[in-house]
Every structure is written in structure tokens, then in C-alpha cells.
Amino acid sequence: MISQRKDDHVRLAVEQQQQHSGHNQFDEVTFVHHALAGLDRADVSLATTFAGLGWPVPLYINAMTGGSERTGAINRDLGIAARETGVPIASGSMSAYFKNPDCAGTFSVLREENPRGFVIANVNATATVDMARSAVDLLRADALQIHINTVQETVMPEGDRSFASWVPQIERIAGGLEVPVIVKEVGFGLSRETVGLLDSLGVRLADLGGRGGTDFARIENGRRELADYAYLTGWGQSTAACLLDAQDAPIPVLASGGVRHPLDVARALALGASGVGVSGTFLRTLLDGGVTALIERITTWLDQLAALQTVLGARTPADLTHCDLLIHGELRAFCADRGID
Ligand code: FNR
Numbered sequence: 001m002i003s004q005r006k007d008d009h010v011r012l013a014v015e016q017q018q019q020h021s022g023h024n025q026f027d028e029v030t031f032v033h034h035a036l037a038g039l040d041r042a043d044v045s046l047a048t049t050f051a052g053l054g055w056p057v058p059l060y061i062n063a064m065t066g067g068s069e070r071t072g073a074i075n076r077d078l079g080i081a082a083r084e085t086g087v088p089i090a091s092g093s094m095s096a097y098f099k100n101p102d103c104a105g106t107f108s109v110l111r112e113e114n115p116r117g118f119v120i121a122n123v124n125a126t127a128t129v130d131m132a133r134s135a136v137d138l139l140r141a142d143a144l145q146i147h148i149n150t151v152q153e154t155v156m157p158e159g160d161r162s163f164a165s166w167v168p169q170i171e172r173i174a175g176g177l178e179v180p181v182i183v184k185e186v187g188f189g190l191s192r193e194t195v196g197l198l199d200s201l202g203v204r205l206a207d208l209g210g211r212g213g214t215d216f217a218r219i220e221n222g223r224r225e226l227a228d229y230a231y232l233t234g235w236g237q238s239t240a241a242c243l244l245d246a247q248d249a250p251i252p253v254l255a256s257g258g259v260r261h262p263l264d265v266a267r268a269l270a271l272g273a274s275g276v277g278v279s280g281t282f283l284r285t286l287l288d289g290g291v292t293a294l295i296e297r298i299t300t301w302l303d304q305l306a307a308l309q310t311v312l313g314a315r316t317p318a319d320l321t322h323c324d325l326l327i328h329g330e331l332r333a334f335c336a337d338r339g340i341d
Helices: 002-019 069-085 095-099 105-112 129-139 150-155 166-176 192-200 216-221 239-245 262-270 280-312 317-322 329-337
Strands: 029-031 048-050 053-055 059-061 119-124 143-148 181-185 205-207 253-256 276-278 325-327
Touching: 002 069, 002 095, 002 216, 002 280, 029 262, 059 069, 059 280, 069 105, 069 280, 095 129, 105 129, 119 129, 129 143, 129 166, 143 166, 150 216, 166 181, 181 253, 192 205, 239 253, 239 262, 239 329, 262 276, 262 280, 262 317, 276 280, 280 317, 325 329
Parallel strands: 059 276, 119 143, 143 181, 181 205, 205 253, 253 276
Antiparallel strands: 029 325, 048 053
């Protein structure tokens, strides 16, 4: 049953990519153009450091899949693409591995194909400390993501309905692991209040996982036979809104959800993200054009991100936070409502 769900998620996420209007709230963030801000490309670096970690680039392939034969093949290609481009990569939820250890290879292939890269294991917030450790061990992972997804679980016919244990469980996992723990949303966003709570639980990094890209309310609606939750489409805060909301966050934040091209990466970094994650867009590239197309795409994104930093006068990804930004439309109204300057 889990392996069927994993295959459904891939199919429905790619269908959604094909239907997406192309607009999201990153369009309400523009850079003020300063015509003489430019640097020499040779002086620009994509390397970034945060929370005691050093990444060669501020872009990563975010959590997607594993647990079935088909998704194991996808993970093999994602692992190869990560190795060839140097981007960090997260596994999909490893719950399937806890239920059926026979599918371990569909996850560990990420590490086998990418022996020296930065690899992140992924569990849900009901995992025990031992389960979280075994997920990290299986991938020889450099960090652990815990995904939090109350809206997805609610719309998912077979999903969880009890969430009260998540807070103490996240604290146990964060306190019990040697590797840094990242808590991520799956596309509905983390508010600044939630990021503050995560900090108090010992979580080292928050992946804001906002609205604007893959929509798991729609995906799970597509898997329901009975009355649906179509009215939940659009729930949550966009990734750009989450970044503005988390301006003074006590822990570093990563940004994911609806990142469509290198300009969105630059916008997210300028809004304070330490790294930017992409799932749906890269999945579609892989399934449309194979691993060669994905490697080509990621290479192009990194090259163009360096080009944008050159124009914007940002020697490092972190320097993008010094750029002048304009915030428009509904995003501006969100800032006013939340008291953000
Ligand atoms: C996901 N995502 C996800 N996240 C997670 O933490 N554990 C998981 O198992 C999965 N599974 C999954 C499957 C598929 C097919 C997709 C496309 C995505 C969510 C993902 O990491 C990310 O938060 C959202 O997809 C939003 O980013 P994009 O797709 O808009 O770039």
C-alpha cells in the first residue's frame, strides 16, 4: 500500500507540474536594479556556510521518494544528478523502510550513487529516536529531515489524525541524534511562531516549505474516492511570505516550495534563506528527459545563479541579503498584517 502511494505521489506531482499556471508569490519580489553594482564573475562564489555546515552550492534536491521499485529507480537517477552537480540531496520519507526493510535499497541507492555528497535522511514526526538513527545509518546521512504535514495527513485517506505527540517527539529526535536535525513543511509553510518553537526544541534548521509549488492537498484529493477537500487548495503561506515572516528567526532557515528558476533561488537567498530546495520542477525534468536532462538543468541553474550574483554585486549567496528588494501586491499586504517592516 505504501509503495502504491509513493507511485501515486510521483504521478500526481508531475501532472500538477504540467498544469501549473506558472505564477506564484515569488513574482511579488523584485530586485531594485543598480546598473553599476556588477562584479567580476571570477570573484563570485556559490559556497555557503550555516549552522556549522558548509555546502558547495546553496541549492539542494529536496525530499521526494523511495519505497517502491519505480521510486528506487528515480532515487538512483537523483543520486547520480546530485553527484555530478555537487548539490546536496534529501531522501523521501523513509517510513516505508521501517514497515518493510526489504525496500532499503530503494533509499540507500541515493548514497551508493553519491558516496561523497551531502545526503539528508527523512522521517516523519512519529518516528522514534531509534528509527531516526537507523534512517541516518542506512544513508550514512549528514543530516536528518523531519517532515511535518498536518494538512497532507488530513486530506490523505489513510493519513494520521493525531498530531499532539509531534512536538515532544521532535524534541526527542533533535536531542538524540549526532547529526543536525532539520524540520520541514511539505508546501504549507512554517510561521515564525513555529520556527521559534522548533528552536526551543533543539532543532538546528527549519525548511520553510511554503505554498506555491507542489500542492499536497491537491495530490491527496486526487487519491480520495469520497468527499474531497478541494477547498483547502491554496492553504498556508507562500515560501516568499514565510521568508519575510522569519526575518529574525533564531535558527537558520532553508527555503523550498515553488522554486521555478534561478531567479527564484536568488530571491529566496536575498530574503534570508541559507539554502534553497527544489522537488517538483526537478522531478518533472528527470521524468521528461532522463538523468542527462536533470544534470544539464541543475548545471545551468548553478551557472545562472552565479551570473545573477555577478549582476547584483553579491560575492557570496549570503551577500544577496544586502540587495534592495521591492515587495508588491498580496505579499506586501501580508507583511503589513504581520507587522513586518
Ligand atoms: C514530496 N515531498 C516530500 N517531502 C518530505 O519531506 N517527505 C516526502 O516523502 C516527500 N515526498 C514527496 C514526493 C513527491 C513526488 C514530491 C514532488 C514532493 C515534498 C517536497 O520535499 C517539497 O516540500 C514540496 O514538493 C514543495 O517543493 P516543490 O515541489 O514546490 O519544489
